[in-house]
Amino acid sequence: MALFLEFSLIGLASGGIYVLAALSFVIVYKATNIFNFATGEMMMLGTYFFYLFDTQLGLGWIVGLGMGLTSAALLAIVIERVMLRPLIGRPHIVLVMVTFGVGSILRGFAGLIWGPNVRQLPETLPRKPIFLGDILVPGKLAWGFVTAGVIAALFMIYYKFSRAGTAIRATSTDQITAESLGINIRAVFLLAWALAGLLTAASGIITASVNGVTPQLGLVALNVLAVVMLAGMTSIGGVIIAGLFVGWMETIVGAYLGAAWQSFIPYLVVLVVMIVKPYGLFGEQRVERI
Amino acid sequence: MTSDILVVSGVDVTFGGIRALSDVSLSVPERKITAVIGPNGAGKTTLFNVISGFYKANSGSVTFAGTDLLSQPAHTRSANGISRTFQNIALFPGMTVAENIKLGAHAQLRTSLFAAGLYLGPAAKEERELEERMDKTVIELLGLQDNRDSSVSGLPYGTQKRIELARALISGPRLLMLDEPFAGLPTTEKATMAAQIRKVVDERGVTVLLIDHDMESIMGMSDQVVVLNFGEVIAAGAPADVQANPAVIEAYLGAEA
Secondary structure (H helix, E strand, C coil): CHHHHHHHHHHHHHHHHHHHHHHHHHHHHHHHCCCCCCHHHHHHHHHHHHHHHHHHCCCCHHHHHHHHHHHHHHHHHHHHHHHHHHHCCCCHHHHHHHHHHHHHHHHHHHHHHHCCCCECCCCCCCCCCEEECCEEECHHHHHHHHHHHHHHHHHHHHHHHCHHHHHHHHHHHCHHHHHHCCCCHHHHHHHHHHHHHHHHHHHHHHHHHHHCECCCHHHHHHHHHHHHHHHCCCCHHHHHHHHHHHHHHHHHHHHHHCHHHHCCHHHHHHHHHHHHCCCCCCCCCCCCCC | CCCEEEEEEEEEEEECCEEEEEEEEEEEECCCEEEEECCCCCCHHHHHHHHHCCCCCCEEEEEECCEECCCCCHHHHHHHCEEECCCCCCCCCCCEHHHHHHHCCHHHCCCCHHHHHHCHHHHHHHHHHHHHHHHHHHHHHCCCHHHCCCECCCCCHHHHHHHHHHHHHCCCCCEEEEECCCCCCCHHHHHHHHHHHHHHHHHHCCEEEEECCCHHHHHHHCCEEEEEECCEEEEEECHHHHHHCHHHHHHHHCCCC
């Protein structure tokens, strides 16, 4: 039983990373209706930005974090402004394919600059394990989870209560009405992408603080996709629950059934949910008044 | 004698091969109620969408208080002093009545979209002032005190229409555009709505441009009526004159054989 609890905590902790990346995915989808397949690569490059400023340029982790996050937000803004904005109004599949393309360009770019080998991030999160009774949670994982939780909470507050958050919510419900109320929806698109850049970078840095960063770091975003589908694409609260759940299930399945099952069972669950509830567990079924 | 606050002149709009508006010109006098009527498909909503900036006109111009509107993007209308409601109520379902109304003042707030997120101090103060203004003016005017903090989703249709009107008014517009304000309302609520619109014009000096099918309400409350048919203005003038106009009678009842 203690072992099960231990695995569960580790699973929930790794789910925290999914939550941040999935929030980034959902904010872009809600504001712009774009399915962003470059989410994983934005995680990866954001992490390299942090590595660049912190370790390679030797600016230390506080400056490195500030500049790394800023660069990640700027990258996201450039993607929106340069690649996607000119394509507004084209079929959605075109925009989705562009995000795919952007993803592989970013992966190739990172490979060119930083090479294929693992780069270790500095030890910013405490390594010392945390004991809850006789349950042991690895220190980095626990602190990573706490960090992810704080960021997710701040994001939720911002989204729910700030005027900018209200503007994003209004735009996601009805672009025409939002515009007639004076909301500059193009500014909202940029803001959503900038927020997505921050969230992905944070998620990537936390992921890499345990295992280091390679150009393949972004592939974890496939699991994030499962989280988003499970939650129902548009539900901010649902993504948090689904992220923790998928993280937990992966770890439990991996621990008791082995690694081969680990990359299979969670997707099976998502598939079953999609068949039973096509809009996901917390998704909204959009109803139009005619 | 009042001056015209909105002047539409020679506006042409085509969708594919269909000419939705052809050479439409009309003037909206300040502090008056102007109604645009016409059979279904006459181009009333198209005209509204051109003025709002959602449709592009092939030619012609729309001038509001001396400035050209057609060269400006849709989201600047609110800052220019124009607000509108929609034919199908376009409230945001997940939000409360107060949140919906406050969104109407979005363009008036000084703190920009980005700054509002960054420093909460000035933004929060501005938000409080806005809430006070909202409570004192539009909430009271439209009798929404009891629903202020409830979610808009479950509220009756008539109440939702009043919320949409409140949202359009909170920004203190000079021109209020109402897309079918009477549609779907029972007779008693129609009278209330008409009285509230009249009050807004008389007490706050707002100019109203509206579209509707409800002849009784329109003829009773409007200062000027403009009739569209197949994308063309066929008559304009005082309600009584328009009602007596043979071209209007023909458009509504069909030509006599």
